[in-house]
Amino acid sequence: MTDFPKEFLWGGATAANQLEGAYLEDGKGLSIADALPGGPKRFEIAYNPEFNWEINLEKYTYPNHEGIDYYHRFKEDIKLFSEMGFKCYRFSIAWSRIFPKGDELEPNEKGLVFYDQVIDECLKYNIEPVITISHYEMPLNLVTTYGGWKNRKLIKFYEKYARVVLERYASRVKYWMTFNEINSALHFSVMSQGLVTSNGSEEKKNIYQAWHNQFVAGAKVVKIAHELRSDIQIGCMVLYATMYAYDANPVNQVARLKENQEFNQFCTDVQVRGKYPSYTNSLLQKYGFTLDDLDIQADDLQVLENNPVDYIGFSYYMSTAIDETNEEAETANGNLVGGVKNPFLEASDWGWQIDPTGLRIALNEMYGRYQKPLFVVENGLGAYDKLDENNYVNDTYRIDYLRKHIKAIREALNDGVNVMGYTPWGCIDLVSASTGQMSKRYGFIYVDKNDDGTGSFNRYKKESFNWYKKVITSNGKDLD
Ligand code: BG6
Numbered sequence: 001m002t003d004f005p006k007e008f009l010w011g012g013a014t015a016a017n018q019l020e021g022a023y024l025e026d027g028k029g030l031s032i033a034d035a036l037p038g039g040p041k042r043f044e045i046a047y048n049p050e051f052n053w054e055i056n057l058e059k060y061t062y063p064n065h066e067g068i069d070y071y072h073r074f075k076e077d078i079k080l081f082s083e084m085g086f087k088c089y090r091f092s093i094a095w096s097r098i099f100p101k102g103d104e105l106e107p108n109e110k111g112l113v114f115y116d117q118v119i120d121e122c123l124k125y126n127i128e129p130v131i132t133i134s135h136y137e138m139p140l141n142l143v144t145t146y147g148g149w150k151n152r153k154l155i156k157f158y159e160k161y162a163r164v165v166l167e168r169y170a171s172r173v174k175y176w177m178t179f180n181e182i183n184s185a186l187h188f189s190v191m192s193q194g195l196v197t198s199n200g201s202e203e204k205k206n207i208y209q210a211w212h213n214q215f216v217a218g219a220k221v222v223k224i225a226h227e228l229r230s231d232i233q234i235g236c237m238v239l240y241a242t243m244y245a246y247d248a249n250p251v252n253q254v255a256r257l258k259e260n261q262e263f264n265q266f267c268t269d270v271q272v273r274g275k276y277p278s279y280t281n282s283l284l285q286k287y288g289f290t291l292d293d294l295d296i297q298a299d300d301l302q303v304l305e306n307n308p309v310d311y312i313g314f315s316y317y318m319s320t321a322i323d324e325t326n327e328e329a330e331t332a333n334g335n336l337v338g339g340v341k342n343p344f345l346e347a348s349d350w351g352w353q354i355d356p357t358g359l360r361i362a363l364n365e366m367y368g369r370y371q372k373p374l375f376v377v378e379n380g381l382g383a384y385d386k387l388d389e390n391n392y393v394n395d396t397y398r399i400d401y402l403r404k405h406i407k408a409i410r411e412a413l414n415d416g417v418n419v420m421g422y423t424p425w426g427c428i429d430l431v432s433a434s435t436g437q438m439s440k441r442y443g444f445i446y447v448d449k450n451d452d453g454t455g456s457f458n459r460y461k462k463e464s465f466n467w468y469k470k471v472i473t474s475n476g477k478d479l480d
Helices: 042-046 070-084 107-124 151-168 180-185 189-193 202-230 250-273 280-285 300-306 358-371 396-414 463-475
Strands: 007-012 086-091 128-134 175-179 233-239 240-245 311-315 318-320 376-377 419-422 445-447 460-461
Touching: 007 070, 007 128, 070 107, 070 396, 070 460, 070 463, 107 128, 128 151, 151 202, 175 202, 180 189, 180 233, 180 250, 189 202, 202 233, 202 250, 202 300, 233 250, 240 358, 250 280, 250 318, 250 358, 280 376, 311 358, 311 460, 318 376, 358 376, 358 396, 396 419, 396 463
Parallel strands: 007 086, 007 419, 086 128, 128 175, 175 233, 233 311, 240 318, 311 376, 376 419
Antiparallel strands: 445 460
């Protein structure tokens, strides 16, 4: 069995809006995440046609406002990451700390200073920062005033923001990603495109227009990055959900083929190959339009072609099964990417179907298609953890999940796939993106904060903390 490469980037991943808190401190503006209520009904509320992004503190809780108070505790947290031996740390920059409304002419210096400090703290421990430029946290004003990513004006705003952060940090930061889980908009456009029912999420044309704008914006930023630093690595980032046809019925095989193209391949095809794939119009026609109906301007296609990404970052949590032949088939409850229940798999407490082999398949599928380095920048088990009387969590279930997924990466390495690194999601407990809960925990580090907002914010190492440290020290050899 192939060993993990010596330079393999072991680490962990977080996003600004889910852990920083301090949502209005030092000039930060509101982001979309600040206006999403906490709790499992978060998306249901957001997609209600009446939803207008107004914060209603009497009716709802807003866990992102406080996060886990990382804004004031990042030094303590990064120290803990270094204790585990992290080689890298993936985090995002809150766009609304740098441009509070998204459309200002000048950036907010205090926001920039904060990330100066975060980066320097990482470098102090030889932890390589890996930065997501936009992770589900666009300035709220870009949605309420401009209608979200379907508006072409966002290309300029994003380009300006990205230029500012790249110019400031690129000499210290080699690894970047343009947009988190860009493809997730097919099933939930609120987080990455700022589109909900009230501003057009029901119309697939808006989703595709928003994607086009994001593709162009991302490509322009790839260009800026490459001009600033020749060895910079800037990737795209997708939510990859390995797909199976439910059975050998050709009808299900074709359904799988089409669903896989649209969800798993479309965005990556454009961002990696630099052009719209040949199947594009066949996808769009089912919604009643073609590429010609989108607002694609003169040099857009050239910009895409000239500026493909350097690597593919992706999250992997679950696989899904496609069955078009049985209307009664049980759906995979909680699976955000749809599909039916796979009888061969178990699911997490939130219904996400656990499938380590699916990760090996994902890695092989993508590498076979693109031959670009792959970076597993999210993976993990959201679970209810119980802190015992010694302030300890014996999270053997999480270790078991991670161990199996790391084995799957090793198998993919053995299959010949080029994998750059592994950054499990929520390396410290944080607010869940889809349900706005604290109780859905992923971390190696427990944070004493509850769904109702109570808690001391104290940090405690879980059993998985010690285990992951051993994994990193042995460069993936010791997984016991
Ligand atoms: C990914 C996102 O979808 O999955 C993260 O990039 C998110 O922001 C993670 O937190 C886990 O999802 P959830 O809904 O359990 O937080």
